[in-house]
Amino acid sequence: STATVKLNTGATIPLLGLGTWRSTEEEAYNAVLSAIKDGYRHIDSAAIYGNEAPVGRAIRDSGVPREELFVTTKLWGTQHRDPKFALQESLKRLGLDYVDLYLMHWPVALKTANIKDGNYLTFPIAPNGKRDVDLDDWNFIKTWELLQELPATGKTKAVGVSNFSVNNLKDLLASPTTKVVPAANQVELHPYLPQEELVKFCEGKGIVIEAYSPLGSNGSPLLKDPVVIKIAEKYGVEPAQVLINWGLKRGYVILPKSVTPSRIASNFKVFELSDEDFEKINNISKENGIKRFVDPDWEGFETFV
Ligand code: A2P
Known part of the structure; x- marks a missing residue:
């Protein structure tokens, strides 16, 4: 799909983008080149994925002018106190002058393990076995206060958030220090986790929703769901296409x-999912309950509510 929507900055964002989480360096390079050749114009990356360098190299090698591509990367938890520096480091790895969207990866700051080595991406594990959260006089509202200044530097065209709940967004928007409404909120979103309240809330605030793990991530049972398979057979498409086109019909990235x-x-x-089949997919979670594949608890984010 080459469809696009507008961010609250006025910029255009392609609805369909390539995800790169868990892609190794070589895989990421080849996947990005392959995607751009197929017509993708939106690539999603993150500092913690460890593949910004090959993603950026593929973007530069693709031959497609930079301004025709939409590139996102994300601020990792260990760098919440200095997003400006973190973005600079990401751009260096990407080999790009700017990104189109820079997201706060999670609404939680993490303690930094190896700051002296310049390795900001490693993090200590707390005695409870979770990632060590930085609660010393810090919170995501302070991070946003710094992040919202970055578009003025020209190093990112827009700023947004990721893994923010309705409550997180309400707290952020209510703060007197918040001058910029996030352009986007990237969250786990698929038929087993339709996030109806969050989608509606973001629509009301002009925050573009972006769905990650739209196929249910690695080894997904979504691709084996009998309702999804039946609809895929009917249209002669793959189960993954059913899940993707369900998301496109809901109108988000x-x-x-x-x-x-x-x-x-x-x-x-793209194919046109009928309203009836769209409803059948909406009903999956109503009948079977919701299921999250990315475990916020494992990610160590107790405050994610
Ligand atoms: P691979 O990368 O080996 O092709 P999500 O986007 O929800 O995170 O899901 C990613 C997972 O889904 C990966 O394991 C990916 O495998 C797999 N996947 C992606 N596209 C398809 C497809 N069209 N059919 C089956 N599996 C797919």
């Missing part, structure tokens, strides 16, 4: 990850 060229190509193909 969707970021399927693949490192397989044939899947990268088929994931980009």
Whole structure:
């Protein structure tokens, strides 16, 4: 799909983008090149994915002018106190002059393990086995206060958040220090986790929703769901395409990850899901309950509510 929507900055964002979480360096390079060749114009990356360098190299090698591409990267928890520096480091790894969107990856600051080595991405584990949260006089509202200044530097065109709940967003928007409404909120979103309240809330505030793990991530049962399979057979498409086109019909950005060229190509193909089949997919979680694949508890974010 080459469809786009507008961010609250006025910039255009392609609805379909390539996700790169868990792609190795070589996989990420080949996947991004392959995706751009197939017509993708939106690539989603993050500092913690460890593949900004190959993602950026593929973008530069693609031959497509930079201004025709939409590139996102994300601020990791260990760098909440200095997003400006973190963005500079990301741009250095990407080999790009700017990104289109810079997101706060999680609403939680983490303690930094190896700041002396310049390795800001490693983090200590607390005695409870979770990532060590930085609660010393810090919170995501302070991070946002710094992040919102970055578009003025020209190093990112827009700023947004990721993994923010309705409560997190309400707290952020209520703060007198918040001058900029996030352009986007990137969250886990698929038929087992439709996030109806969050989607509606963001729509009301002009915050573009972006769906990560739209296929349910690694080894997903979503791709084996009998309702999804039946609809895929009816249209002669892959189950993944059903999930992607359900998201597109809901009207938000969707970021399927693949490192397989044939899947990268088929994931980009649009077909018209009937209202009836759309409803059938909406009903899956109503009948079977919701299921989250990315575990916020494992991520160590107790305050994610
Ligand atoms: P691979 O990258 O090996 O092609 P999500 O986007 O929800 O995180 O899901 C990513 C997972 O889904 C990856 O394991 C990816 O495998 C797999 N995947 C991506 N596209 C398809 C597809 N069209 N059919 C089946 N599996 C897919």
